Amino acid sequence: MISLTDSQKIGMGLTGFGVFFLFFGMILFFDKALLAIGNILFVAGLAFVIGLERTFRFFFQKHKMKATSFFLGGVFVVLIGWPIIGVVLEIYGFFLLFRGFFPVVVGFIRRIPVLGSILNLPFISAVSITQHYN
Numbered sequence: 199m200i201s202l203t204d205s206q207k208i209g210m211g212l213t214g215f216g217v218f219f220l221f222f223g224m225i226l227f228f229d230k231a232l233l234a235i236g237n238i239l240f241v242a243g244l245a246f247v248i249g250l251e252r253t254f255r256f257f258f259q260k261h262k263m264k265a266t267s268f269f270l271g272g273v274f275v276v277l278i279g280w281p282i283i284g285v286v287l288e289i290y291g292f293f294l295l296f297r298g299f300f301p302v303v304v305g306f307i308r309r310i311p312v313l314g315s316i317l318n319l320p321f322i323s324a325v326s327i328t329q330h331y332n
Contacts, residue, residue, distance in 0.1 A: 209246025216240030228281040237273045237288070257295075265294030 202210070219236030223229045245253045257266045269291025276284030308314045317323065 205246050209243045209248075212239050212243030212246055214243070216243050223281070224285065228285065230276065230279055230281045233276045233281050233285065237276055241273070262295060265291050267291070269295055 216236045216239030219232050219239060221236075223232030223236055226232060248256070256262075257270070268287050272284045272287030272289075272291055274284070275287060304317065308317050
């Protein structure tokens with residue numbers, strides 16, 4: 199089991215609530231208030247989990263500036279009141295920021311009994327996510 203500090207536990211809670219509010223905001227036809235709360239909680243939770251300095255280093259690496267601009271620009275657009283455009287920008291920025299983690303996630307999901315058997319089907323495993331991001 200992984201040992202978490204108290205601030206990391208708080209960060210996990212904030213990130214979880216942020217994802218919940220983002221999902222719930224999209225379910226309720228892009229509710230501006232829920233999406234704004236979700237964005238703030240998600241970014242704050244990420245800072246608590248990995249630390250403030252590492253969060254800044256992650257977002258502001260030179261090769262990730264385009265992705266960071268889209269993600270944080272989408273957060274800003276949601277906060278000023280254009281939720282659909284903001285969410286589209288955020289999703290694009292999110293995929294650019296975290297595309298290096300997707301092969302790890304797919305490898306982990308392949309080990310889960312039911313989902314792993316689905317991902318290992320011939321026509322699905324032929325489309326490997328690692329081919330698109332390397």
